[in-house]
Each structure stands twice: as C-alpha cells, then as structure tokens.
Amino acid sequence: MVDVSAEVGRLSELDELTGPAAAAVLDAAGWTGERRNPAKEWATTWRRGDAHAWIQGDGPSVQVEFTLWYREVEEEWPDPDTYLDDLYDAASAELPRIAAQLESGALGARLESSDEDLTDGADYIDHTAWLLSGKVLLAGVKHDDTEAPVQLVVLVRERGEGAADDEGEWL
Secondary structure, eight states: OOOOHHHHHHHHTOSSOOHHHHHHHHHHTTOEEEOOOTTSSSOSEEEETTEEEEEESSSSSOEEEEEEEEEOOOTTSSOHHHHHHHHHHHHHHHHHHHHHHHHSHHHHTTEEOOSSOOSTTOOOSEEEEEEETTEEEEEEEEOOSTTSOEEEEEEEEETTOOOBOTTSOBO
8 A cells, every 4th residue: 555644744734735736746756647627737636556646626725635445346246235344344444554654754743633523524434634734634434425436545635625515525
C-alpha cells in the first residue's frame, strides 16, 4: 500500500489548498496526472502504483482524497451482504495500520486530536481524523453506494470547507 505521508505533509503546509497547488504537490511526488475534467486547469485524477488520488471541488479550496485500498463488490456472490460485511471488516482491519503510518514520522508531532466531528457529514464505516496545520486529515473506510467499491481513503481538506452530498461526493 502506498504511503502518502509525505504528500499529506506537503499539502498541509500550503497556505491555501487549491487545485493547482495540490496538483503541483502530487506531480512533485511522482503521481501521474490523468485529466478527467477538461473544465479545470489541473488534472483531477492521479495514479501512483495501485493507488489513486482525486482533487475534488470547484475552489478556491479543494479536497484531496487518496484511495489506498479498494475492493469491488461482486454481485454474483451467493450472499452479497455477507461478502460486503467481509469487505468492511478487511478494510477496517487495515485502518489502524494507515493511522499508525500517518502518526509516525514527521506528521506525528504535528497531528492534533479533536473532539469535533471532522467528517463534514460524510458517512464512513470507520474513520480516524486529526487536525494538521489547520487542515483536516482523515483516514477512513467508505462505501458510497451499492455499485462502488469498498475503499480505504486518506483525505486532506481545509477545516470547515465544503460538505458531502447524499452520495458522498464532496461539494
């Protein structure tokens, strides 16, 4: 699984988390940009190995979400609900390792715990969140809808910026 600690650290140091600034951080870290939205000046989707990153939002502030682990929901399984529960359990089992990875090294001393809900209304199966240089850093397990994969994500966004809609898309 790709370690995104360095990228998260650089994103947290930005005065303003904008699309072009986030794209520059990803490019410098060796991510390959893939243009998905021609209306934007920067690539909104990125890839490195088997991990993906998305720059979401119309700005000026954006959210950067890294998908580190994902598994497809197979409809042809005899009992999809049991299979889905197994995927939730497998992703949730990986979450502490990702949280420990983020808490170690240079980020660890800068992470601040918070009693407030830092999800901005997004629905996570399980998550851990911190404040980092005034931004939100969240590692979580999500499953947006029945046709999407179960995912383990790490995201960085401005504190109090945006909200998730009913489908989990960041506005």
